[in-house]
Amino acid sequence: MTAASPGIEVTDLVRVYRGGKAGSRHALDGISFTVRRGETVGLLGPNGAGKTTLARVLSTLLTPTSGRVRVAGYDVVAQARQVRASIGLVLGGERGLYGRLTADQNVRYWAAMCGLGRREGRQRTREVLRELGLAEHADRPVERFSRGMLQRVHLARALVADPAVLVLDEPTAGMDPNAAFGFVELVRQLQERGTTILLTTHDMREAQELSHRVVLLDQGRIVAAGRPAELLSGLAEHRVVSVAAAPAGAVERLAAAGGTGTAVLDRSGELRCTVSGTHQLARTLAVLGEAGCTGISISTPGLDDVYRSLIPDREFSVR
C-alpha cells in the first residue's frame, strides 16, 4: 500500500448491468466513500442494494461502468494485478473451496495463485491455519467441515498472502451464533493488527460492534454514512419498548390510546414499539400494563432501527 493512500477510495462509481428483456439496471449509481488505512467500514443494505457488486468491483471481478476505484492506492482497472495482490476476498456461503481437497491443499493452491513459492506457500499455509485454529483439521477434506470452519478456511486463504485490505462479503451468513461469535473475534484480531476491512453484512449488531464507520446502501446509492454513534444520534430521543409475548389486542390498544409510539408485532409474537421522548415512553408503558403485558424491556435504538428508518421494507410489502 502506498504511504499516503487510503485503503479504499471509491469516487462516483457506477456499475450498470446491461442486456436482457429488463434492459439496463444500475447496480451502483454514483457512490463515493473512503476507507482509511486500518479502518473497518461496514456496508449495510437490503438484498440487491449493490453490496456484492461493490465487493466484486473492489476485487476486480467486475469492471466499473464509470467512476474511479482505488484499492491500496491502485486503480482497479489500470492496475488490476496490483489490486489483486493487495486485497483478500472472503465470500460468504458454503462454496468457493474445492470440497474434495483438504484445508491445507486449498490454501496452498491459493498461495501459489498469489505468487508465493512452494516452500513459502507451505509455510504460510501452516501459519494461517494454526492462527485460525485449523491446524488439527488441515488434512481433512473441507466438504466435511462445518459452516464456521469453512469460513475460517476462506479467511485463511484470504490471509495467506498477507493482504493490506480485506473485503468480507457477508462472512457470517448462515453461521450458528457460536461460530459467528468466533469469527467476529478473529476479525477483531485483524483490526488490532491494523488491517483495512470492508465488511458487507445484514447483521446490524455485527456491523455496530466491528465497524468504525458504516455506509448504508439502497438501490445502488448511499443513503447514510458515518460512525454508528453519529447515525444513532438522530434517534437519541428514541427508545424501543419490547414485549416478548404480547397478549392479543395489545397492538390495537396502543393504536387506540394515542400518544404512544408505533408498534409492530413480529411473527414470533414479540411486540416492538419505538417511542420518542419521556412522555410517549410513560404513556406506552401504561397502556401495555393495562393490556396485561409482562416481560417488558426498554432498550436504546441500534443500527437496525437506523436501517429500518432509512430503508423501506420492499421485499415483504404487498404492492
Place this chain on the structure above:
Amino acid sequence: MSEHVRTALLLVLRRPGVLSLLVFVPLYSVVFFTVVRQNGRPDLAATVALTSFVMTLWSHAVFVSSEAVDHDRAEGMLEVLLAAPRSYARSLILRIAATEAVCLPAAAEIALIGGWGFGFPLRMAAPAAFVAALLLTFAGTVGSAILLASLFVLIRGARTYQNALTYPCYLLAGLVVPASLLPRPLAAVSHGWFLAWGADLMRDALHAVPAELPRRLLVLAVLAAGQNLAGVLFMRRVIRRARDGGVALHA
C-alpha cells in the same frame, strides 16, 4: 511439482469417476485385438493399439480435461480464482495439461493387453520419431481441451454436444478409416487438423522411420501450436467477458 499441477492431479484422483475412461476406452483395444486375431493379421496389431491410445487421449481431453473451468464454476471457485493476483489462464493451462497427462499410462495399459493378453509383438521401429509425434499430439489435445473448457463456460448447453465430439473426430483423425478415404471436404478438414497428422506420424513410426519426418514434425508442431493459441485466445476472451459480467460466475 508446481502447486497448480499438484492441485489438478489431486482433483482428478479425488474424483475416481473421471478415471473410468482409462478403464473403458482401452477396452476398445480388446475388441480391436480380437478382430485382428480372428482375421489372422497380427501385422495390424500395433496400428490397432495406437488407434485405441489416440482415442483415449482425445476422449480424455473432451470428457475430463475440458471440465476444468466448469468444475471451478460448480465449486464456486471461478469467482475466487479470477480475483487471484496470478493469472487464472496460466494456472488453468497447467492444470489442464496435468489432467490430460493422467491418460498417458493408457498406452502401457493397451500395450499390456496386446502383448500379454493376445500375444502380439508390439514394437516400434522409430521410437524417437514416435515420442516426438506423441508429445506434439499431446500438446495439441491440451490446446483442444483448453478451447473446449472455455466453450463449455461461454455457451450454455454446449456440453450436450460432448458425445458428438468423439466419433466424428476419430473419423477426421483417420483413426477408423484412412483419412484419404474420406469425402473431399472432410479430407481437407482432416488435412488441417493436428490429430490426423499426429496419428499418421505415430502410425508410420511404428513400422519405419517416417518419410519426410522433419517437415511432418514441423507441420504437426505448427498445427498443435495453432490449436493451443486458439484455446488460449478463446479462454482469455471468456475471462474478459466474465469480468464484464457477461458470464455467470456460478453454475
